[in-house]
Each structure stands twice: as C-alpha cells, then as structure tokens.
Amino acid sequence: MTPPSDHPPDAPPDHPPDHPPDERHGGGRLRELVADAFRNLCSVRQRSLLALLGVVIGTAAVIALVNIGDNAKHHALSQFQAMGTDLLTVRREFSALGQPPAFTLDDVAALAALPEIDAAAPLAVGGLEIVRGRARVSLGVAGVTAEFFRLTRLTAAAGRVLSPLDARQTSVVLGSGAVRQLAGEGAPPAVGQWIRLGGYNYTIVGVLEPTVANPLLPIDTDNAVFVPLEGMRRVAAGGDIAGIVLRKPPETDDRAAGAAVAGHFAAPPRPRPVAVQTARQMIAAMAEQMEVYALLLAAVGGISLVVGGVGVMNVMLMSVVERRREIGLRLALGARPRDIRAMFLIEATALSVAGGGLGALLGLAAAAVYARSAGWDFILSAAAPPLGIGMSLAVGLFFGLYPAIRASRLDPIVALRAE
C-alpha cells in the first residue's frame, strides 16, 4: 500500500494546476466570491431591498446624528471664538422676597476695580417694534456704553461704534442681522440715515460686522440695535441695567474671577442675589448637554441597526432554507463547511454594507439639510463615513453569522434531497 496522495503518478498531464501563477494570492477568487454574493442577492431583489431598508435607515440615523452633533459642537465653539473665553456676566437673580434690586453704575465701577477683572460694562436690554418704510420688525434693543464694544470685541463694518461722546446723543449702532431685517425688500439703512425708535429719530452712526450670538449675553448681538445706556429709558420700558458684562485677565482663573464678582454682591452695604456665569462654565454645560444628546443618538441609531440586522438575518435564514440543494451540491463538489459559512457571511456583509453605504450618503444629506436650516456651517464629520461602513460591516458579520453557521452545518445528503 502506498501513502495517500492527491496526485497519483498516473494523473493526466493536462490536469489543471493547483495554483496558476496569476491566481496564487486568491485576490481574484475573493472578488468572484463577492460578485457572486451580489448576484445571489439580486436574484431575491425584493426581499434584499426590504432588508436593506432597515440597515439604510439605521446607518442614516447614526451618521446624520453624529454629523449633526459634530456641527452643533462646531457651532457652539464658534460662538465663543469671536468674544473669547475670558468673558463673565452677572445677572439679577429674581428672589421671592420683594423686588429684586437693580444694578447701578457704581457696581460696574467697583467690579472694574477688582484685581480679578479687567473691564466691566453695563447692559440694559429690551425689545422694540421698529417701523421703517413698509418694513415692520421686532428687534432687541441693547442699552450700552462705549466700553461694551471694546469688551465684547464688536467692531464696526461701516461707520463707528458708540463712543463716550454719544452718551447724550440719539445715536444708534445696528447689528448686521438687524440691518438685513430693516431693509425688508428695499435698500438697507445706511450710516448717516436715521431710524425711528420709540418716538425719537436716532441717527445711524455704525453697522457691526456679522457676529454669532454668544450664549453668555442676554441678547443676540447680530439682530439687535445698540443705543447709549443713558437714553435707554426713552425707547424701552424699564431701561434698568439687566446685567453686567465683564472680562477677566487671561491669566486669572475663571472660578477666582467669578468668586470675586459674587463676593462684591454678597458684601455690605447692599447684599443682593446675583448669578455669575463664566464662558468656561457655559462651555462645560454645553459639552455635558452634547454628551447626553450623543448618548441618545447612539441609542436611536443602535436600535435601528438592530432592527436592520434582524432584517438581514431574516433574509439570510430564508436564503439558507431555499438554497439547501445548492448548499448540498457545493458540499458534494468539495466545499468545506467553512467555505459555505464564508459564502453566506460574504452575502450578509455585502447586503449590509450596501445598505450602510446608502445610509451613510442619506445620513450626510440629512445632516446637511439640518445644518442649513439651523444656519450652521455644514462640516463633514471625519468620523462619519468610516463609522457608517464599520457599523454596517459589524451588523452584517454579527447577524449573518448565525445563518451562515446553520448553512455550514447542513447534512449534504439531506440538503441534496430537499425540494
């Protein structure tokens, strides 16, 4: 007896070689396996499409949400970019006990003198309906001093910002968004013209550069008109100082600065309840919010992907049942159980990745539409495309594994006899 051999010496000379040189690395073979998987999926097109839908929606949800979250973060950071992170604000804390006392210009001067504070500017806010030609718009009105513009780094695109000399004048500076709204369908208001505010003609002395609303300030600086604090009573009810905007030196810790400001209002002669907010606090709070939001998105996306994955599993299980004869034949032709398993895994993954690719595109489109409607810049999140492909790949492998294992465990004799 001779030892077992795959190639007995009497094998015909034209026996196909085991490894033709061009196919030695199996690259062509994998390509064919994948192509075959797509052909198989196309033969049950309707069912594949339905399963695809689940993965498409799941991936689209995750990608859209990740990208929207990224854009939101970018937008939040841009809010602080212009004015810096050294800003603080003090606002009145409304207490249950009687009328909350207002801030005074003495407070502003006292705060500006603190070593932890560089500059302080009072801010009064109100709202006003302004009629100009046929346009009738509601805008925020801010009563400010010249210091306010220096402190918040708001600069004029045309004309100038308010100066101390404007204190007793009917001068107004317009935010760029306010100019757009006041223009309506006609010509925009220009420097040197006047607009009517609360029964007075105010002369436009300047228009601001476009800005992004800073969440620390009680007013959207882009869509506001700025009048001298001293004349605020003329145009808006109340006209009290609603808050004080402060800037700390960069080297001072924001908690120390906040504590110094709070200390001023806690000390005699007039202890008052106030709320001090720093830019860093606000950024931290926003980051926390974003984290909750991201977690929520992950949950939504995860659930949709599980639903999509179950769809993939369903298609593959039905496919295994329907193709028992084919599986039996392939086993008879010499396929090892692992070849059958690989075949069905490739098919499940092809299905899922096709859905993932479509879903990623759809999700990015949705994120772009969302960003546009929210007025943000759309930025393609670097994590989104690999995340989409990776997730759908994982879903395909995970939910395809069970059907693939079932297929590979079929008894070839039973499978060949199946109807």
Place this chain on the structure above:
Amino acid sequence: MALLDLSGVHKAHGDGPNRVPVLRDVSFAIAPGEVCAITGASGSGKSTLLNLIGLLDRPDSGRLLFEGEDVARATPDRQARLRSRRIGFVFQSFHLLPRLTALDNVALPFLYRGLSPRACRGHAAAMLQRVGLADRAGHRPEELSGGQRQRVAIARALVGRPALLLADEPTGNLDSGAARRIIDLFFELNAETGVAVVLVTHDPGIAARCPRRLTMDDGRLTADGRDPP
C-alpha cells in the same frame, strides 16, 4: 491497489428504537477505471452506499479505503478535499445552479480547489465541448433540455479530472433516447480518461450494459456479477 476498498461496512439510520440498519456487512472493491452498476429495489441501501463511497457520509463500522487511505475516520475537511479533487458526482435531478451559465456551472468545482472559476473557464469550455455542448456555453440551465442539462452536470463532474465518477440514477429524469446517449457518454469518457464509474440505477437495460453489476437487497450485497473480459 484498488481505487476503493470496502470491508465489513455497516450503516444504520435513525436513533434509539427507530434505528434501522441500512447496510449490513458490505464488502467489495473497485479497481481504477472500472465501470460498475449498483442495482436493487427501493430501500435496499443503494443510495446510502453511494453516499458512503462519495465521502458524504461515514460508515458506523467497517473499513473504507479510498486509494489506500482510510477515509472512514478522516476529518470533514480531508473528505471535502478528496471530494473536490478525486471524486465527481452526477445526480438524477442535475443540480445545476440556475443563476449560472452552463460554462460557469462547469467551472464551479474549481472554486473549492482554491482557484478562480473565471480563470479556469478554458478548462470548462474544453470539457463542455467534449460533451457536445460548446454551442450552449452561454445558456442557463432553464434554456437547456434534460439531456443537455445532464451533459453539463457530467462535464462539471469530470472537469477536475477525478479518479471516480459517481452517478445516482443519472437517467431517471430522461426519456429513453436521451438516457441511452448519456450512458454512451459515460462509456466514452471512461475509455478516454480512465475514470472509474459507479452508477446506481433501476433500469435493468442500463445495468446490463455495465461490465460489472452489484445487486443490493435489504442492505446486503447479494450478487457481484462480472462479464467475462
């Protein structure tokens, strides 16, 4: 050395009290290049025997040597490797993949030798030509007649140059004319390539054309008739 050597092979189906013996103490050998028919009534164990020979199943006891190698205890991967390289199957219901053309069906076995079927289309085309279907290479199985489908299946079984061709009722779904031409093809290919052919059949006419006939009855080999050379 015998191509195939069975001695004292037993096989039963089912479990516990439902266990039914299907093969009892079957012993025989097949030489390389031999053509042999297995006949017998339904349920006599013919198909089970063919599955054992084809390494799709394992005997419960007894020895099964394939080219001298004891394959009764071989790993599933080893069995798969021998099936892909040394054995070809032909079935009663053809078992062609409906999505693939005749040419791609014939090239399919190369996939399980670790080769690209596309790269081996030349071999497949030559084999299709040999079975007389060169002009049908691009057709799908549904566009072919029963006899043509079985020719494609035979081409697929032989494209890898196996040592043993197993056919389970290969003419069961064909009319008598097509059946005769399929059997003729088996003999021609046996003569050309030296492949041993074992075919299970009900048809006494076909069995009579084979130089050797094994008869099964209730799981036992009851007759082993040979024509004089």
